[in-house]
Amino acid sequence: MNTQRTMASLSLDMDDKWCYLKIHGDPGWEALPTYLPTFVPRVLGFLQSLNDLHITFMIVGQDADREQNHPLLQSLVAAGHEIGNHSYNHESWMHLYHEDQIVDDLVKAEVAIERATRQRPVGFRGPGFSISYNIMQVLAQRGYLYDASTFPTYLGPLARAYYFMTTTLTPEEKAMRRELFGKFKDGLRTNAPYRWRYNGSDLIEIPVTTFPIFKVPIHISYVLYLSLFSKTLALTYFRTALKLCKLSGLEPSILLHPLDFLGVDDNQNELSFFPAMGLKADRKMGVVREALRIMADEFDLVTMQEHALHFAQASTFPILGLR
Numbered sequence: 001m002n003t004q005r006t007m008a009s010l011s012l013d014m015d016d017k018w019c020y021l022k023i024h025g026d027p028g029w030e031a032l033p034t035y036l037p038t039f040v041p042r043v044l045g046f047l048q049s050l051n052d053l054h055i056t057f058m059i060v061g062q063d064a065d066r067e068q069n070h071p072l073l074q075s076l077v078a079a080g081h082e083i084g085n086h087s088y089n090h091e092s093w094m095h096l097y098h099e100d101q102i103v104d105d106l107v108k109a110e111v112a113i114e115r116a117t118r119q120r121p122v123g124f125r126g127p128g129f130s131i132s133y134n135i136m137q138v139l140a141q142r143g144y145l146y147d148a149s150t151f152p153t154y155l156g157p158l159a160r161a162y163y164f165m166t167t168t169l170t171p172e173e174k175a176m177r178r179e180l181f182g183k184f185k186d187g188l189r190t191n192a193p194y195r196w197r198y199n200g201s202d203l204i205e206i207p208v209t210t211f212p213i214f215k216v217p218i219h220i221s222y223v224l225y226l227s228l229f230s231k232t233l234a235l236t237y238f239r240t241a242l243k244l245c246k247l248s249g250l251e252p253s254i255l256l257h258p259l260d261f262l263g264v265d266d267n268q269n270e271l272s273f274f275p276a277m278g279l280k281a282d283r284k285m286g287v288v289r290e291a292l293r294i295m296a297d298e299f300d301l302v303t304m305q306e307h308a309l310h311f312a313q314a315s316t317f318p319i320l321g322l323r
């Protein structure tokens with residue numbers, strides 16, 4: 001009998017309100033408007049109600065640097081969740097940074113996150129899936145266990161066009177954001193996790209899983225978007241994707257966002273450009289709950305760190321050299 005566990009990991013990019021306004025080019029982000037005081041207790045209660053499910057929270061360094069957020073971030077750790085690094089400045093053009101800028105940003109985020117949570121992150125996700133060989137190299141040199149920034153989908157350019165439909169960005173600002181959510185050719189990237197090797201250091205890459213073969217998104221915000229048309233259709237889509245993952249031996253890693261838990265009743269009017277922001281929070285969380293139950297039926301749900309360690313021990317884990 002095959003007793004090997006089949007895992008799936010869950011992570012949540014803790015993009016604060018200011019992160020979205022900044023990338024969207026909306027005024028007022030500099031004052032760092034936040035919804036974390038509403039969001040954090042809500043998501044903690046939600047995860048606890050799902051058999052005390054533990055996930056990975058990717059934290060933005062700038063938010064960890066604010067004293068007012070420390071009790072909130074500490075409550076995530078106290079509840080047993082993993083803390084990852086989601087960059088300091090949350091700039092989706094991080095892949096354009098020089099090496100010095102990359103090191104500055106990552107170290108600043110690590111220091112702030114460690115001071116706020118007393119946890120040193122071992123995982124990273126680039127803002128807006130921004131990733132470059134230089135970033136991977138710095139992560140490997142700094143002893144990170146895993147990166148989770150690749151998003152193998154053909155739909156990145158479409159998502160970006162949608163995001164900027166209502167923006168007032170200048171052409172220069174748009175140019176900096178031209179790879180937000182990735183390029184069309186990112187669809188050619190692998191869905192399967194692998195190990196990068198570079199000059200004696202290495203890093204496990206865990207892509208944000210997309211629909212096997214078709215490479216269309218299956219992260220929870222996308223499932224919520226589909227639920228605008230039909231909740232049954234959205235959950236059937238998600239279930240089919242996970243079944244295909246299982247059939248093809250792919251252990252998925254699924255992504256969550258704060259806006260999966262915040263709704264029209266939370267008065268976040270400036271964020272109404274997001275597709276599912278017309279729904280009430282309870283309705284959204286109902287869909288999220290069902291989606292996570294579908295996942296739990298198929299897989300053992302773990303944090304990204306547990307998932308990375310499990311891959312690291314697998315004898316047949318693929319290795320890729322870093323250019």
Ligand SMILES: [Zn+2]
Nearest residue numbers: 013015127128
């Ligand atoms: Zn983000």
